[in-house]
Amino acid sequence: xxxxxxxxxxxxxxxxxxxxxxxxxxxxxxxxxxxxxxxxxxxxxxxxxxxxxxxxxxxxxxxxxxxxxxxxxxxxxxxxxxxxxxxxxxxxxxxxxxxxxxxxxxxxxxxxxxxxxxxxxxxxxxxxxxxxxxxxxxxxxxxxxxxxxxxxxxxxxxxxxxxxxxxxxxxxxxxxxxxxxxxxxxxxxxxxxxxxxxxxxxxxxxxxxxxxxxxxxxxxxxxxxxxxxxxxxxxxxxxxxxxxxxxxxxxxxxxxxxxxxxxxxxxxxxxxxxxxxxxxxxxxxxxxxxxxxxxxxxxxxxxxxxxxxxxxxxxxxxxxxxxxxxxxxxxxxxxxxxxxxxxxxxxxxxxxxxxxxxxxxxxxxxxxxxxxxxxxxxxxxxxxxxxxxxxxxxxxxxxxxxxxxxxxxxxxxxxxxxxxxxxxxxxxxxxxxxxxxxxxxxxxxxxxxxxxxx
Numbered sequence: 001x002x003x004x005x006x007x008x009x010x011x012x013x014x015x016x017x018x019x020x021x022x023x024x025x026x027x028x029x030x031x032x033x034x035x036x037x038x039x040x041x042x043x044x045x046x047x048x049x050x051x052x053x054x055x056x057x058x059x060x061x062x063x064x065x066x067x068x069x070x071x072x073x074x075x076x077x078x079x080x081x082x083x084x085x086x087x088x089x090x091x092x093x094x095x096x097x098x099x100x101x102x103x104x105x106x107x108x109x110x111x112x113x114x115x116x117x118x119x120x121x122x123x124x125x126x127x128x129x130x131x132x133x134x135x136x137x138x139x140x141x142x143x144x145x146x147x148x149x150x151x152x153x154x155x156x157x158x159x160x161x162x163x164x165x166x167x168x169x170x171x172x173x174x175x176x177x178x179x180x181x182x183x184x185x186x187x188x189x190x191x192x193x194x195x196x197x198x199x200x201x202x203x204x205x206x207x208x209x210x211x212x213x214x215x216x217x218x219x220x221x222x223x224x225x226x227x228x229x230x231x232x233x234x235x236x237x238x239x240x241x242x243x244x245x246x247x248x249x250x251x252x253x254x255x256x257x258x259x260x261x262x263x264x265x266x267x268x269x270x271x272x273x274x275x276x277x278x279x280x281x282x283x284x285x286x287x288x289x290x291x292x293x294x295x296x297x298x299x300x301x302x303x304x305x306x307x308x309x310x311x312x313x314x315x316x317x318x319x320x321x322x323x324x325x326x327x328x329x330x331x332x333x334x335x336x337x338x339x340x341x342x343x344x345x346x347x348x349x350x351x352x353x354x355x356x357x358x359x360x361x362x363x364x365x366x367x368x369x370x371x372x373x374x375x376x377x378x379x380x381x382x383x384x385x386x387x388x389x390x391x392x393x394x395x396x397x398x399x400x401x402x403x404x405x406x407x408x409x410x411x412x413x414x415x416x417x418x419x420x421x422x423x424x425x426x427x428x429x430x431x432x433x434x435x436x437x438x439x440x441x442x443x444x445x446x447x448x449x450x451x452x453x454x
Contacts, residue, residue, distance in 0.1 A: 001067070001068060001071035001072075009290065009293055009294060009297065009333075009336070010333065010336055012146060012290070013290045013294065013336045013339070013340050014125070014332055014335065014336045014339075015128065015332075015335035015336055015338075015339045016123050017124055018121065018125075018331060018332055018335035018336075019332065020167050021117060021121050021124060022117065022121070022328045022331060022332060024067065025062065025067070026117065027113065027117065028062065028065060028067060028070070028080075028084070029062055030113030030114070030116045030117050031062040031063070031080075031081065031084055031109050031110065031113040032061065032084070032088075032118060033060075033113065033217060034061065034108075034109045034112040034113050034213070034217065035056070035060045035061040035084070035085070035088060035100065035101060035104075035117070036056065036057045036110060037212075037213045037216040037217050038098050038101070038102070038104060038109075038192070038209075038213055039052075039053045039056035039057055039099070039100070039102075040053055040057055040212075040216055041209050041212035041213045041216065042102055044211065044212065045191070045205050045208060045209055045212070045337075046205075047102065047103075047128050047202075047203065047205060047209065048099050048102060048126045048369075051096065052096050052099045053099075055093060055096040055101065056088065056092065056096070056100055058070065059088050059089075059091040059092050059100075060100075064087060064088060064091040065084065065087050065088075066087060066175050069083065069087070070083045070084060070087065071217070079106045079110070080110075081101070081106040081109050081110060081239065082106070084109075084231065085100050085101040088100045088101075092107060103194060103201035103203070104192070104194070104201075105193075105194050105195045107191065107227050107315070107320075108192050108193065108194065109258075110189055111191035111226070111227070112190050112192060112213070112217065112219070114187075114189050114233075114327075115187060115188050115189055115190065115191065115217075115219050116188075116217055116218075116219065117220065117234060118184070118187045118188060119184060119187070119188035119218065120173075121331050121335075122180060122183070122184035122187070122188070122236070123184075123428065124335065125180060125243065125259050125331070125334060125335060125338065126177070126180055126184075128335055128338035128339050128342065129173060129176060129243065129338055131175060131338070131339075131342040132247070132341045132342040132345060133170060133173040133174070133177075133279075133442050134244070134337050135342050135345035135346045136166050136169050136170045136173065136250075136345050136408070137170055137438075137439055137442055137443075139163070139166045139348065139350070140163045140164075140166040140167045140170055140435045140438060140439065141163065141344060141435065141439065142163070143161065143162035143163040143350060144161055144163035144164070144167065144431050144432055145161060145185050145431065146161055146162040146163060146174070146350065146352045146355060146427060147159055147160075147161055147162075147352075147353070147355060147356060147359065147424050147425050148160060148161060148162045148165065148264065148355040148358075148359075149358055149366055149424075150165070154256075156359075156361075156362050156365070156366045158366060158369050158370070158427065159208060159220040159359060159366060159367075159424035159425070159427050159428050160428055160429070160431070161428050161431040162350060162352075162355065163427070163431055163434075163435045164431040166254075166435075167431075167434045167435045167437070168438070168439035169246070169249070169250055170438040170439070170441070170442050171437075171438045171441055171442075172246050172401070173246065173442065174251075174441040174442045174444075175439075176242060177241055178248060179239050179242065180239055180243070183232070183236040183239045184236070185220065186232040186235065186236075186317065187232050187233060187235075187236045188218075188219050188220055189214075189219055189220045189221070189222050189232070190210060190214035190217065190219045190220070190221055191225070191226060191227065192206075192209065192210040192213055192214075193210075193225035193227065194206075196314045196315075197225035197227055197314050198325055199225075199257070207223060210222075210223070217333075227314060227315055227316075227318055228311040228312065228313070228314060228315060230308045230309050230311060230319070230320075231309060231328065233308065233323060234305040234308060234309050234403070236327075237302060237305045237326065237327055237330045237331075238302055238305060240298065240302075240330040240331055240333070240334035241298045241301075241302040241330060241334070243296040243334045243337065243338060244291075244294055244295045244299075244333055244334045244337040244338075245295050245298070245299065247291045247294070247295060247337040247338060247341040248291055248292050248294070248295030248310060248337070249297075249341070250288075250291075250341055250344075250345070251285075251287070251288035251289070251291035251292050251295075251341065251344065252288070252292060254267065254285055254287075254288040254344060254348065255285050255288045255289070255292070258285045258288075262354070262358060263351065263354050264350070264351055264354045264355045264358065265348055265349060265350050265351065266283065266348075266349040266386070267283075267284075267285050267286070267287055267288065267347065267348065267349070268343075268344075268347025268348070268349065269283070269342060273286070275284045283450045287340050287341075287343060287344040288344060289345070290336075290340055291337050291340050293339055294334075294336050294337040294340070295333075295337060298330055298333045298334060298337070299331075299369070301326050301329055301330055301333070301373045302330065304322050304326045304407070305326065307319060308320065308322050308323045308326075356424075359424045361437075362398070363395055363399065363401070364401055364402055364403075364421065365392055365395060365396075365402055366424065367402060367422045367424065367427060368388050368389075368392055368396055368402065369427075370422050370426075370427040371388050371391075371402060371403070371406060371418050371422065372384045372385055372387075372388045374416065374417055374422075375387060375388070375418065376419055377409075378414055378417075379414075387406070387409065387410070388402075388406065389407045390409070391406045391409055394409075401421060403418055403420060403421050403422065406418045
């Protein structure tokens with residue numbers, strides 16, 4: 001087998017437990033577990049003699065597999081299971097040989113092994129998602145009253161609070177927990193249908209055998225073959241891409257609010273963290289930058305998921321191989337993004353004074369809607385909009401406060417309602433309701449790391 005390719009982005013920011021779950025050793029082990037479960041079930045159901053079954057289970061271990069030979073032979077055969085089966089068989093006593101992989105086809109073993117790995121990967125992604133969400137929940141609670149400029153189209157819009165802003169991310173992650181749960185339940189499914197999906201080689205006890213193998217592996221059972229029906233696999237990969245994209249949205253927020261001209265947040269500080277090789281003043285938002293890079297890569301890779309669904313007839317002719325490359329990468333990238341986002345959120349520095357000062361950088365014009373809504377009951381919303389719009393243009397020419405310009409432009413009986421300087425704190429809506437609702441949504445979600453009743 002070729003030496004592993006160095007991947008700098010995942011190498012620097014990847015999640016080690018996820019890497020172990022997707023390693024070559026773990027992949028081979030998942031196939032061995034399936035072969036052992038198949039032999040166990042066949043022994044219990046009388047398809048194999050119990051002595052043969054027990055011998056196969058004892059032989060189906062990593063110690064009996066020459067991985068280098070397996071991959072060398074896989075390059076010739078096209079798939080690794082023939083070599084795996086032959087090596088297990090050679091490890092058996094002579095009297096017990098010839099019963100390994102009985103009735104099975106290569107994709108039965110590889111897909112069931114993949115289901116085992118995806119189940120474990122989903123649990124790990126759920127843990128990482130939980131860490132990120134919990135960090136955001138703490139930020140939302142702590143800053144529910146921290147007033148900040150809400151921005152639309154990158155420009156000042158209306159006042160909001162930093163906690164309410166973070167609550168939007170928390171709601172998004174809560175929905176992702178549902179998606180991850182659902183995707184996990186659909187990929188953690190046994191595949192045991194034989195060469196063409198008919199189960200003919202498994203005999204009359206095929207359904208019972210499949211159900212028992214699923215039970216032994218901790219997977220859900222099914223009586224519908226999915227050798228070429230890859231929609232659930234594609235869904236899982238797309239959930240990984242969605243998770244990573246949400247991490248990138250948060251990371252982009254951190255990058256934008258960290259700008260020198262804004263300086264409302266900053267990533268965790270540390271000696272030479274984010275340092276430049278030439279500009280001594282620089283403290284770059286390196287965690288957020290990594291997340292954005294991870295998401296850009298994930299988004300590009302995810303397009304291949306639709307191609308794997310094109311497999312025809314009863315067995316793919318190339319589409320399945322694309323899955324081998326893309327799916328582990330999507331999982332690794334997603335895990336890295338979640339882990340880095342959780343660390344970024346946990347260590348995020350928030351500067352309320354800068355947030356408050358920035359509310360005034362446009363001369364208080366961020367309160368324009370507030371004045372418009374104060375005038376709307378008297379003038380109607382459209383006319384009130386036009387009055388405030390004209391006043392804003394005057395303010396930008398004169399530098400005069402908005403309330404003073406409006407008071408001068410309105411009849412006396414209306415001017416009295418706008419002749420005071422409205423405070424941003426008085427026009428933030430209902431941040432406590434927003435944060436409370438987001439926290440309830442997040443905390444109500446069952447973590448995907450909990451086992452499903454099968």
